[in-house]
Amino acid sequence: MAPVRDRRTGFSRRRQYGVFLGYVLAVAGVVVGAALLVLSAFDPPLFAGFRMAAATVTTPVSSVLATGGRVIASIPEAISDHFAVRARNGAMAEQLKAQAAVLTRARVIAYDNRRLRALLGLRDRARTPVVTARLVSSTATSGRRFALINAGRFEGVRPGMPVLGPAGLVGRIVETGPNAARVLLVVDPESIVPVRRTRDGAPAIAAGRGDGSLDIRSVYTTNVRFRTGDLFVTSGTGGLYPPGIPVARVTRPGADTVEARPFSTPDTLDFATVEAPFMPIPAEPGR
Amino acid sequence: MIPPVAAKPFAEPLPPGRARAIPWASVVAASAITAVPVIATVPLMPPAGLLMLLAWRLLARFSLRPWAAAPLGFWDDLVSGQPLGSAVLLWSLCFLAIEAVEARMPFRTFWHDWLIAGAASALCLIGGRLIAVPWAAPVGPLLAAQVVATVLCFPLAARAVAWIDRRRGPHA
Numbered sequence: 118m119a120p121v122r123d124r125r126t127g128f129s130r131r132r133q134y135g136v137f138l139g140y141v142l143a144v145a146g147v148v149v150g151a152a153l154l155v156l157s158a159f160d161p162p163l164f165a166g167f168r169m170a171a172a173t174v175t176t177p178v179s180s181v182l183a184t185g186g187r188v189i190a191s192i193p194e195a196i197s198d199h200f201a202v203r204a205r206n207g208a209m210a211e212q213l214k215a216q217a218a219v220l221t222r223a224r225v226i227a228y229d230n231r232r233l234r235a236l237l238g239l240r241d242r243a244r245t246p247v248v249t250a251r252l253v254s255s256t257a258t259s260g261r262r263f264a265l266i267n268a269g270r271f272e273g274v275r276p277g278m279p280v281l282g283p284a285g286l287v288g289r290i291v292e293t294g295p296n297a298a299r300v301l302l303v304v305d306p307e308s309i310v311p312v313r314r315t316r317d318g319a320p321a322i323a324a325g326r327g328d329g330s331l332d333i334r335s336v337y338t339t340n341v342r343f344r345t346g347d348l349f350v351t352s353g354t355g356g357l358y359p360p361g362i363p364v365a366r367v368t369r370p371g372a373d374t375v376e377a378r379p380f381s382t383p384d385t386l387d388f389a390t391v392e393a394p395f396m397p398i399p400a401e402p403g404r
Numbered sequence: 405m406i407p408p409v410a411a412k413p414f415a416e417p418l419p420p421g422r423a424r425a426i427p428w429a430s431v432v433a434a435s436a437i438t439a440v441p442v443i444a445t446v447p448l449m450p451p452a453g454l455l456m457l458l459a460w461r462l463l464a465r466f467s468l469r470p471w472a473a474a475p476l477g478f479w480d481d482l483v484s485g486q487p488l489g490s491a492v493l494l495w496s497l498c499f500l501a502i503e504a505v506e507a508r509m510p511f512r513t514f515w516h517d518w519l520i521a522g523a524a525s526a527l528c529l530i531g532g533r534l535i536a537v538p539w540a541a542p543v544g545p546l547l548a549a550q551v552v553a554t555v556l557c558f559p560l561a562a563r564a565v566a567w568i569d570r571r572r573g574p575h576a
Contacts, residue, residue, distance in 0.1 A: 143499055147474075167488065175438075180441075327543045329445040
């Protein structure tokens, strides 16, 4: 392609100054960008208002698109359901029969549990769901793992609330707008969740790696062994996440720090429940 | 052979204001592609806004002002999940770098443009990773995959830009 010779401004002072000002502004863009970056590094929630204003516009669009996607995705499902319903019915009846004994045992255990807790005088904190919404979009181009849910301040969603999916912990709310809220997913490289092993209650920390999996780090300094298939649930430490929510399963054995796969693979087909923080968030000093 | 004729040869060209707004609108719309209802657990989607911006800059030099990268990057930061200022900085640097390359390499083919856009978008993605994600995060292979996807998507962006630019008319 031949070069465009429009760089010449001729004798028009106005044109010369205009071109010069354009380049000055271009360099100013770099400076402003660097300044904004420094500000956001020191105070990440500083620009939450701008971000959530944009999300207020994009979230309804995403919601409509997600609904359309669900309708399309449900068509092949409906067809396969139609043909597979008998076979699946039989399989489910078998499964029900096989699990009847386990269910009875679980009922006995649950009853025992209630009775013993009453004996001990334990008081459980009730979990209070705030709203059930859908994850509608995510930051698919950035290394950070945020998602937007289509419920916000109007529905009572506030920053700091945990978000739960059908399979396990999804993340927590970091920013809220009137009709949308931003969720920090557990796989985000800056997300940290206190967990414990289901087998023996060993405490650990589940930190996001940024590549779709989690790091399970032992909080003991001693040599803690992790086995493949170890299950980790939230411990309730810190008071943000309610205890006992499934978080991750260890994928390869190791000591002290191992890789784990999160239970919840959030998509737009599932609901996400926003709950109030397990313990009330203390008021910030000076506010 | 009959030369190709525009469908409406006597149609009025777009008014200048709208013709100038179209490149901006297309980059804004491309940035907003993060609104598609997909919950990604890994970042693999190419930054469509950046690709559109580079395509406009390289294929239609005067469609965007030299300072347009900063406001467009501001919008991209709002919807992309990067810390605010990341795209403002990186996109502005891209514009300045392209300006410098253009001064040394005025005669370019599409392959040159592709090379320049590929290098610019790769540097933007790597810069964005350094800005947003902690050093220790093992996201190298994913980043490489995203860079490859982005470089391969540039011809699509260039096609889209060429199509819009043709519709925009010769006087824009």
